[in-house]
Amino acid sequence: MNHKRITLVASALLVSTMATAAWAGGTYDVGASDTEIKIGNTNPYSGPASAYSIVGKVEEAYFRMVNEQGGVNGRKITFISYDDAFSPPKTVEQTRKLVESDEVLAVFSSLGTAPSLAVRAYMNSKKIPQIFVSSGSSKFGDHKGFPWSIGHQPNFFTEGRVFAKYLRSDQPNAKIGVLYQNDDLGKELLEGLKDGLGDKSSNIAVAIPFEITEPTIDSQVVKIKSAGADVFVNFSTPKAAAQAIRKIGELNWKPVHLISKVSMSIGSVMKPAGLENSEGIVSATYVKDYNDAQWKDDAGMKAFDAFMDKYLPGSDKSNALAVYGYLISENFVKVLRQCGDDLTRANLMKQATSLKDMELGLLLPGITVNTSPTDYYPLKQLRLMRFHNGEWELFGPVIDGRVEN
Template sequence: MAIANGSAVAQKKYDTGATDTEIRIGNIMPYSGPASSYGVVGRTEEAYFKKINAEGRINGRKINFITFDDAYSPPKTVEQARKLVESDEVLLIFSSLGTPSNSAIHKYMNAKKVPQLFVATGASKWGDPKEFPWTMGWQPSYQSEARIYAKFLMKEKPDAKIAVLYQNDDFGKDILRGLKDGLGPKAASMIVAEDGYEVSEPTIDSHIVKLKAAGADVFINFSTPKVAAQAIKKIAELGWKPLHIVANVSASVGSVIKPAGFDNAQDIISAQYTKDGVDPLWKDDPEVKKFVAFMDKWFPEGNKADYLALAGYALAQTMVHVLQQCGDDLTRANVMKQAANLKDFQPAGLLPGIKINTSATDFYPIEQLQMMRFKGENWELFGPVINGEIGG
């Protein structure tokens, strides 16, 4: 008996941030500043962890979710990450949002050997287990997404004259690179104008006027939600009618399309990997019904029409699944091992046919998207699920 009990006790392994009763998880979000519309991701995750705690916890352990605001400012991200790791002593940092923000703490997290897990940005750099074994993304990479748009244009509009608006930072440059890679040798002739805007700019109207003047018949909008909504409005004001493609990160009906005006958004194209919590297409879907019930009970002030809420819900489910797989070995190394051992996992909210798969050499959990077009007051999916796989 003594040997058996000793063995059972020995199986429990903890690093800083985990005990018999608690798992401390850190998070950094832009609750204020130019990208504050993304804050709903963190608020939804917080609500989901409260639900888990109320319904039995994870193997008896309460999730202590510590989330801080960085206002989408990389120096502030560094300050908050240090506080979470060195003062709050979290087991890991989960789902921190923004490419420039996460880039600022990328080397620090890996030097400290603290998981920077399910980073809420699609930069391709989050899938490099050889150089950065403590960092893993979650959503499809921006480069994969942009290559899908390039494939679509090469097929549907091979003589397109493309104007690109992009955020002048790691996020914008990464997705622009994917577009150029996808267009290949034709990129030089097809892209007639590209213009980068700064996050600090209050309006991008002058950029839209400049891009229209280039004579483009395709406008590609690689921006964050506030700017995407401004662009949709300005294009309508100018009477410009290009084929308009908007990045997935700004495809939210609640935070982008509705503020920009449904009339102004007709026939805009994007790509998606999650369902829409208020789209009639999914009204009888059991998982969407669960999401709606969750929002009503745990996050009633949240906007069910904002797909970012559904993304936060699916992200939190993925984190819970990994922690459940960890069992009583809540070391940082095992957290990363289990995150890299997801097989056909499908959190609620992913489109049919889209599943999460990872391995020790593939740190890109979601690598599939489906094209969609905005009609009326909803997105309409079309075509097959497309694999933009870039993992190993």
């Protein structure tokens, strides 16, 4: 009798110990372990879109900070980021390296619409998360066709509609000239603008595309001015945006000027173009502006300020791209924490698509992160802003620009 009891107790202890060990060890896919979470990334550290390189630098620094603070649930993040020069073929090459050689758990914040679309089918065929893609394309919200790819920022179509709402109200009879990047970014913004203008879409007098590899867009700007446009809408990345602002200044042309949120950076766009040339430009945002005095004592901005001082000393804190890199990294780390000890790719996607009214330190008040298994658009709200005296000034209410699936 005593022998049987001891055996049962020993068996129970063994089962308990095994269960505890399994819980402590966690459940993992390739790229995760008891001590490490391996994350991949592609970013244009060189090439025509190298202004975005600060995003990858901030992400690396943010994860370094998290690791110094103990990591994510006791695990350190290994962040492997490769330069793709904003070239889709290079993105394919580097992403395959991340997946097949580095064996990452997921690819986070791959930057750029065309580069990220170039690897979307590959990532989904491998069932590897392409998580929080740094692109405004609504194509990264296709939860049915590509369930392993999810975007992050408000999409371009929505942004185009927000601009259209402003123009319908503020410039109902103006002739509109559009300069747009000849890729998914520019085309989707233009599509959203036309959709939002509706019966006023005939106000678009001219829409001229350009290739991102073109050294200058001066001739396109001149053509738009010659078409008699009262409104100049620029749907491009920072280099071309700065060139257009400067050229308009040289022409002494004074159109109502709108630029996409991807080119709202004071440091990489407005200053190179000339602050006096940038006066009055309208854009849209969902994040707090480092230069805006109203956030001086804001807890989220103080945390960002301290982070930049310690981990990227000497960097331009006013660069909106730095703010973006911090914000998207904060969101991703929160998702990793929600994964607990189940660091499988399926659970990572489950957690990323189960966010409810999540607040981030640098989001504007009233704007929160929301996702679901059928809603792959984490951020859907924007506010308009105008550049004045070297700073962006918010105006109007928070606009919910949800695109229904």
